[in-house]
Amino acid sequence: MEKMEPVCEKEQATEEEIAPAEAAIPSENDVSSALEDGVQLQAAEQEAPEQAEFKRKSGFRYGCYLFVKRSFDIFASGLFLIVFCWLYLILAICVKCSDGGSVIYRHKRIGKNRKPIHISKFRSMKKNADQLENMLTPEQLEQYKREYKIDNDPRITKIGGFLRKTSLDELPQVWDIFVGRISVVGPRPLMESEVDEKYGALGDKLLSVKPGMIGWWGCNGRSNTTYESGERQKLELYYVDHCSVWFDIKIIFKTIGSVFKRTGAQ
Numbered sequence: 448m449e450k451m452e453p454v455c456e457k458e459q460a461t462e463e464e465i466a467p468a469e470a471a472i473p474s475e476n477d478v479s480s481a482l483e484d485g486v487q488l489q490a491a492e493q494e495a496p497e498q499a500e501f502k503r504k505s506g507f508r509y510g511c512y513l514f515v516k517r518s519f520d521i522f523a524s525g526l527f528l529i530v531f532c533w534l535y536l537i538l539a540i541c542v543k544c545s546d547g548g549s550v551i552y553r554h555k556r557i558g559k560n561r562k563p564i565h566i567s568k569f570r571s572m573k574k575n576a577d578q579l580e581n582m583l584t585p586e587q588l589e590q591y592k593r594e595y596k597i598d599n600d601p602r603i604t605k606i607g608g609f610l611r612k613t614s615l616d617e618l619p620q621v622w623d624i625f626v627g628r629i630s631v632v633g634p635r636p637l638m639e640s641e642v643d644e645k646y647g648a649l650g651d652k653l654l655s656v657k658p659g660m661i662g663w664w665g666c667n668g669r670s671n672t673t674y675e676s677g678e679r680q681k682l683e684l685y686y687v688d689h690c691s692v693w694f695d696i697k698i699i700f701k702t703i704g705s706v707f708k709r710t711g712a713q
Contacts, residue, residue: 515692516632516695520624520630524621524624527621528621528622528625535619538615542569545605545607548573549570550570551567551569551570551619552570553565553567556637556658557642558629558654559655559656561639561651564623566620566623568619569610570616571610571611573602587600593675594675595674614706617660623660624660629657629659630659630660632659632662633662633690634659649684653684653687655687656687661699664686666698666702666704666705667682
């Protein structure tokens, strides 16, 4: 009997060692579940970059579109500058006589592929208009930070109000089109901080095309379509996804109608 005791203890120890080993062996359901989780994780990892990045347009057809667009920009802007040079002279005199300040206001914006550019306008604001804290109420300052625009902006001069309502303040941008800084049609040229704040990860998508003097957002309400509602971002990005010769032509004619109706102009 004394010799049997070690054998029983060994058999008992063996059963205890086998039990955990059997418990560690996964069942068919566990394996299936693990495989499904792995597939889902792999799919999520593959989808994440696609959501963060966008596919830049390329190819022969898109290249032809860009060639036609640039050709039209040069021809249309050059012809416009020649035909309406007298209008530029009259408006320049009016702006200069309003308060004696500079005629042209140039502002730094961000262009295609985040290239820094400067766009030109007939000055429509008072001198030192960039000193926001000194010229705006707290409510107006808050609206500017939110929308980069102000209702009944107190910085605008009398002649500036007329220029803005008729969009004549943007005529100097025709020269910017001629030299290739911007295009006739495209998303609004924005400040870099504005792009990063309002578009976030979609900022590079917005800047994958050249900004324009007029655009899909501009002819669809403009100041009536805000950042806060998200509609402005949707309209600008819609153009990036659907830009084409025929879409550009549609925007040009729709913008002409908006100018005569003074829709959304401030």
